[in-house]
Amino acid sequence: MRSYICGIFSNDMFSKSCEYAIKAMIFIAQKSQPETRISIKEIAGGIGAPEHFIAKILQELSRKKLLHSIKGPNGGFYLTKADYKTSLADIVKVMDGDKIYNVCVLGLKSCSPKNPCPVHDEYKEIKKNLISMIEKNTIGTFNQKLHSGKLHLKTRN
């Protein structure tokens, strides 16, 4: 058995970058009042991610307008009201592209009913649910749940 730690099946469901991106968005939503800015250091500590690594990710999210930032003293990251409508799917697409919609679980060039791999039919429904889930859930909905106090963001339990 390979020692590689895997996700749903063999790999992580999300890339590490994508995991951190989702957690960071949720953390910022939770911590920031509208227009309050949070620093990279605070975010990194809050979600248990390497500081310089999460910095890169925040830059990417910022470039794609999923969050906003201001440089200089008292600067930092923040979300606008509109940003709370960002879905998990939006984040995943920014971090890893839209492969989710056409990737075959067995590695065929593309997933389609015309060229189905052996597990295509079995996976079809699951895939639909997965996509529906990440499209429906937004940062705002997670934020509400977090305030109920039972959810965790840090890697180490």
Add this chain to the structure above:
Amino acid sequence: MRSYICGIFSNDMFSKSCEYAIKAMIFIAQKSQPETRISIKEIAGGIGAPEHFIAKILQELSRKKLLHSIKGPNGGFYLTKADYKTSLADIVKVMDGDKIYNVCVLGLKSCSPKNPCPVHDEYKEIKKNLISMIEKNTIGTFNQKLHSGKLHLKTRN
């Protein structure tokens, strides 16, 4: 956006090794009559995998008794009747371990209701379906479908 090709979400659902393992098992089941042996070369060609790479994978599957092999002239790989009962879950466990049962999609140390990450509840049902799917589907069931002629194994369409 990173150029990394991803699976369900960001990563491949299965590792490449696991994909090849599943395809190889299905291919062998399809090609071999009981006790007929198939060579590495034939398997590699049949599923579109690198020859020496699939060799390693077949060795691993063989060590774990998911398939059988004989060395020497006229040697090769084959499946016994019992081997047809191998489930996708069995293969995944051999190739990548049983992380599927306790990995958190957001990278927490473990997935549990006591320490839920923000997407835990949304993911719970999907995870159940995924696990159920790979546990129910066996090499034998795929083999029957393959013989209907519409399924594909090779990476390139």
Add this chain to the structure above:
DNA sequence: ATATAAAAAGACAGGATACTCTTTTTATAT
């Protein structure tokens, strides 16, 4: 204007998966 604080950007190191190449072992046929 200057110092400062914070993000943005660039370059680099580590580790794991994916893949290749070579040698060894073993069973078969002659």
Add this chain to the structure above:
DNA sequence: ATATAAAAAGAGTATCCTGTCTTTTTATAT
């Protein structure tokens, strides 16, 4: 017994994600 064919095993390479470090840019406060 010997040659041969095929899997088993070992060693090494490439690529990519992950993570670290340093420098640059920019906005703020004094």
